[in-house]
Amino acid sequence: xxxxxxxxxxxxxxxxxxxxxxxxxxxxxxxxxxxxxxxxxxxxxxxxxxxxxxxxxxxxxxxxxxxxxxxxxxxxxxxxxxxxxxxxxxxxxxxxxxxxxxxxxxxxxx
Amino acid sequence: xxxxxxxxxxxxxxxxxxxxxxxxxxxxxxxxxxxxxxxxxxxxxxxxxxxxxxxxxxxxxxxxxxxxxxxxxxxxxxxxxxxxxxxxxxxxxxxxxxxxxxxxxxxxxx
Numbered sequence: 001x002x003x004x005x006x007x008x009x010x011x012x013x014x015x016x017x018x019x020x021x022x023x024x025x026x027x028x029x030x031x032x033x034x035x036x037x038x039x040x041x042x043x044x045x046x047x048x049x050x051x052x053x054x055x056x057x058x059x060x061x062x063x064x065x066x067x068x069x070x071x072x073x074x075x076x077x078x079x080x081x082x083x084x085x086x087x088x089x090x091x092x093x094x095x096x097x098x099x100x101x102x103x104x105x106x107x108x109x110x
Numbered sequence: 111x112x113x114x115x116x117x118x119x120x121x122x123x124x125x126x127x128x129x130x131x132x133x134x135x136x137x138x139x140x141x142x143x144x145x146x147x148x149x150x151x152x153x154x155x156x157x158x159x160x161x162x163x164x165x166x167x168x169x170x171x172x173x174x175x176x177x178x179x180x181x182x183x184x185x186x187x188x189x190x191x192x193x194x195x196x197x198x199x200x201x202x203x204x205x206x207x208x209x210x211x212x213x214x215x216x217x218x219x220x
Contacts, residue, residue, distance in 0.1 A: 015214030016143055016207055017160075024136035033126055050127075093213055097126055099205040104125030107199065 022067060023093065027052055027060050032090060033097055035070060039085035069093075132177060133203065137162055137170050142200060143207055145180060149195035179203075 023032060030049045034040055040048070046057055061084060064070035069090035075081040133139060140159045144150055150158070156167055171194060174180035179200035185191040 013143070013147070016211050017140065019210045019214035019217075020136060020139045020143065024134070024139045026130055026134040029130045029134040030127065033123070033130065037123070089217065092216065096206060096209040096213060099209045100129045101126045103203055103206060104129035106202065107129075 023069070023096075027056055028064070031057070031060055031064065032069065032086065032093060035084060035086040036091070036094060036097060039073075039083050041081065041083055045084065064090075133179070133206075135170075137166055138174070139210075141167070141170055141174065142179065142196065142203060145194060145196040146201070146204060146207060149183075149193050151191065151193055155194065174200075 023029060027049065030052070031045065034045055034048050042057070042061075045061075046052060046054065049057065052060075061070060061072070065072050068087055071085050071087050073083045073085065075083070133142060137159065140162070141155065144155060144158045152167070152171075155171075156162060156164065159167065162170075171180060171182070175182050178197055181195050181197050183193045183195065185193070
């Protein structure tokens with residue numbers, strides 16, 4: 001990292017590529033963004049992530065749980081209630097979404 | 111944005127969703143990351159973005175040029191040389207990649 005804090009030539013590119021490989025992807029980022037705001041039930045997530053199919057949402061949630069980025073809680077009611085929430089490991093992704101917010105906000109009128 | 115600078119409930123979610131829609135794809139982010147390091151020729155980009163197909167790379171570059179995030183320069187040599195570079199509009203995405211770098215670096219051993 002050069003001294004401006006911005007990534008420079010001596011940049012550890014591999015950690016960025018690894019992170020992009022893990023969380024890059026429109027649906028992954030939209031799901032993480034929703035869960036950073038609040039824990040959600042499946043149907044709530046499907047409504048909030050515009051255009052996502054049931055199949056993709058289920059696959060993404062399964063992968064994010066396996067990666068330790070999302071937690072899945074089953075409440076044994078009848079029928080059982082399933083809630084998804086961001087893990088502490090993923091909560092620090094907040095900075096990425098804050099940077100996305102800043103950029104989006106600054107370039108809205110482009 | 112709450113005072114910690116991190117996105118809070120009063121978050122302008124729409125600017126994040128719009129930005130994710132524009133740059134959130136895995137291939138898009140990997141291409142932008144490479145171009146943030148330096149301008150690249152097509153073959154160089156294809157080598158650096160591991161696993162990307164010619165079709166996807168061409169489509170992504172076409173879209174990024176149309177969005178004003180990438181500039182395409184044709185040098186009229188024989189054969190013509192085509193170079194891709196990040197635009198000033200997109201250079202400020204540096205902060206997103208710096209945040210990805212920080213997160214990836216902090217969570218390497220997970």
